Amino acid sequence: MRLRQYIERTAARLEQAGVHCGHGTSNFHDEAIHLLFGALGLDYARSVDEHDRALSGPERARIESLVRKRIDERVPVAYLLGVAWFAGHEFLCDRRALVPRSPIGELIGNRFEPLLPEAPGTILDLCCGGGCIGIACALQFPAATVELADLSQGALDLAQENISLHRLAARVTTRRSDLCAGLQGPYDLIVANPPYVSRQEIDTLPREYRHEPTLGLDGGGADGLELVARLLGQAASRLSERGLLILESGHSAVALQERFPAIPFLWLEFEHGGSGICALNREQLQKLASSGLRYGGPFP
Ligand SMILES: C[S@@+](CC[C@H](N)C(=O)[O-])C[C@H]1O[C@@H](n2cnc3c(N)ncnc32)[C@H](O)[C@@H]1O
Numbered sequence: 001m002r003l004r005q006y007i008e009r010t011a012a013r014l015e016q017a018g019v020h021c022g023h024g025t026s027n028f029h030d031e032a033i034h035l036l037f038g039a040l041g042l043d044y045a046r047s048v049d050e051h052d053r054a055l056s057g058p059e060r061a062r063i064e065s066l067v068r069k070r071i072d073e074r075v076p077v078a079y080l081l082g083v084a085w086f087a088g089h090e091f092l093c094d095r096r097a098l099v100p101r102s103p104i105g106e107l108i109g110n111r112f113e114p115l116l117p118e119a120p121g122t123i124l125d126l127c128c129g130g131g132c133i134g135i136a137c138a139l140q141f142p143a144a145t146v147e148l149a150d151l152s153q154g155a156l157d158l159a160q161e162n163i164s165l166h167r168l169a170a171r172v173t174t175r176r177s178d179l180c181a182g183l184q185g186p187y188d189l190i191v192a193n194p195p196y197v198s199r200q201e202i203d204t205l206p207r208e209y210r211h212e213p214t215l216g217l218d219g220g221g222a223d224g225l226e227l228v229a230r231l232l233g234q235a236a237s238r239l240s241e242r243g244l245l246i247l248e249s250g251h252s253a254v255a256l257q258e259r260f261p262a263i264p265f266l267w268l269e270f271e272h273g274g275s276g277i278c279a280l281n282r283e284q285l286q287k288l289a290s291s292g293l294r295y296g297g298p299f300p
Contacts, residue, residue, distance in 0.1 A: 003040075004051040007032045010067055020206035023076040023099040024084060026273065031077065035070060038081040039063050074207035087136035091162050096154035097129035098216040102193045102248055103274025108136045112189070115244060115279050120144055120188035124238065126179065126231070127151075127194040129216060131159030131172075137191065138172050147187075149177045152215055179231050185238035193248040194231055196256075198224030223255045232260070236285035243282045250276040263288055 001009075010032035014021075025031045033044075039062055042050050055063070069075050076099050078084035084093035087105035111119070119141050125134025128148035138146045146168075148159045156174045163172045177183050179194075196219040202209070209217065220226030228249055235245045249256045253276035257265060265278040280288075 001055065002051070003036065003053045003055060006055060006063065007036055007051075010036060010063075013067065013071065017071040019071060019074060020208045022101070022206070023078060023208060024101050025077075035066060035077045035080070036063060038077065038083065039066050044085075075211055076208050079211055084130075084132070086132040087140075089132075089136055089139060089166070091130055091132050091135070092158060092165060093130060094158065095211060095213065096152070096158045098212050100130065100132035102133060103270045103272070103277055104133055104191060104193060104246060104248060105136065106270050106272050106274070107246065107268065107277070108133070108140050111140060112244075112246070115246075116189065117242075120244075122185070122187045122189075122240070123147070124149060124183065124185070124187040124190045126183075126190055126192040127216075127227075128159050128174070129155050129193075131162045131174070133191050133193060134159075135162055135166055135168060135172060137189070138168050139166065144171070144188075146172045147175055147183065148172065149175045149180075149183055151176065151178055152213065154213075155216075179227065180234040180238050183238055186240035186243060187238055188240050188243050189246070190235055190239060190243070191246045192231060192235075194227045195219040196224050196228055196249045196252040198222060198252075219252070223259065224252055225249070225256055225259060228252070228256060229259070232263075232280075232285065233289050235280070236282050236289050239282040239285065241282065245280045245285060246277065247280065248277045252276065253278070260288075 011028040014031055015028040021027055021031045025034055037044055040059055066080050069080055078093045078099040084091050084100045086100035087108045121144055123137050123144050123146045125148045128134050128150045131148045134146045134148040150156050156176055159174050163169055195217050197217045202217055264284055268277050
């Protein structure tokens with residue numbers, strides 16, 4: 001059997017088994033390609049050339065073992081392979097952090113234009129997980145210094161490994177912090193993908209999500225937005241005068257807008273899919289922090 005047929009057969013098996021595609025792909029065909037090319041160590045960019053390739057016995061055995069784990073245990077492909085792709089770069093990926101999948105990757109690819117009038121000199125990736133967002137920013141803005149912050153030491157260890165992978169230790173550092181508590185700034189850009197799922201929703205998510213750390217999903221409170229609310233109250237004091245906050249709240253964006261109806265959230269649009277990401281500048285965040293009561297209660 002040729003690789004082309006393996007891809008089709010694997011896609012059909014994944015579909016029949018009802019696996020969930022939500023960790024980097026959106027359909028069974030792409031999921032099969034991700035799994036097979038990763039398992040065989042093939043270059044995605046040369047996918048057309050590889051389709052007629054024959055597979056050896058050991059290659060078939062390796063693929064079968066990974067497909068079984070994907071189907072029987074519902075392990076996301078990135079955890080099976082130990083690597084994930086984000087914003088065009090490869091990252092080490094394991095259960096210490098969520099599988100990278102944020103639409104913020106598209107904003108990084110576009111250098112946050114037209115939101116940022118000039119390249120940021122200092123960047124904070126808050127709730128960094130394995131560091132994909134901050135490291136992709138560092139690669140996009142070669143003069144910037146970047147801090148990666150997270151509460152989880154495991155996630156920070158993985159982020160450190162990714163810093164080494166990309167040889168960025170000279171200007172990218174990690175810091176353990178409960179949101180902004182241990183951070184000084186000022187930053188020209190804060191990019192944050194905090195947890196924003198409610199406990200109730202977590203229990204209804206497909207099995208794939210149970211392989212990910214709950215700390216990366218559970219945003220706290222009945223609506224899952226406690227961490228987001230705390231962050232909105234803290235961000236202004238860590239931004240430079242020209243500073244900008246890019247904040248992901250995914251499908252909780254509607255609840256966020258309802259909870260803080262007076263905040264002038266600028267919801268961003270994406271060419272390659274995704275939503276629930278907003279931009280706020282320092283002035284907007286300052287107003288918000290100083291009049292917290294008007295926006296649904298005091299910020300902790
Ligand atoms: C949704 S994941 C985002 C990971 C990564 N930035 C990404 O986009 O793939 C959220 C991250 O927030 C971290 N986190 C949870 N609570 C936190 C807190 N109070 N302060 C800082 N980080 C926190 C989790 O450990 C997790 O790595």
